[in-house]
Amino acid sequence: MGGAHMQIGEVATRTELSLRTIRHYEETGLVAPSARSRGGFRLYTEADVARLMVIRRMKPLGFSLDEMRDLLEAVDRLDAEQGPTAQERDVLLERVRSYERSASEQVAKLRVQLARAEEFAQTLRTRLDRDGATED
Known part of the structure; x- marks a missing residue:
């Protein structure tokens, strides 16, 4: 370090x-x-x-402090000088995979929310353009 x-x-x-x-x-x-x-x-x-x-x-992404701690502990153990046993490594990697899946699911939900927000903003811009109320 x-x-x-x-x-x-x-x-x-x-x-x-x-x-x-x-x-x-x-x-x-x-x-x-x-x-x-x-x-x-x-x-x-x-x-x-x-x-x-x-x-x-x-x-x-909505992870709690306990989830953050759990992931960091798993990564710390995987990266430790005296690494985990093969069995422990498999368990730790599955924990990391679980967080990756959760993160990916949350990213997908956020993409949907962002697309809806962009559509909404565009609807408002279209309305303003149609009514001639745009600002320069």
């Missing part, structure tokens, strides 16, 4: 998450700073940023 450490402000900028949100994820055990500075500031690595990005991507 080498490399430079970043303070929470830089991590917030890179992940587009607020400081408050990052601290909340730390309080709930989803992410932990890799180190602390001599002054007590939280220090994060690229791996920590990647973990926060997973969380950020799961949130709009």
Whole structure:
């Protein structure tokens, strides 16, 4: 996990998450700073940023904090230096597959919602164009 450490402000900028949100994820055990500075500031690595990005991507798909934690634990175990046994690996991969299926289903639902929203906006634009009420 080498490399430079970043303070929470830089991590917030890179992940587009607020400081408050990052601290909340730390309080709930989803992410932990890799180190602390001599002054007590939280220090994060690229791996920590990647973990926060997973969380950020799961949130709009409706995954709960417990589901986020479960997926991250499965991935952590798969990536551990002392990897899982073959049987444990199969179980962990099935957990990851389950989250992938859920994410794909949610993406499909969001595509339908987006298409409906775009149709609605187009209906309004057509109405405004027809009535000559467009703005330039």
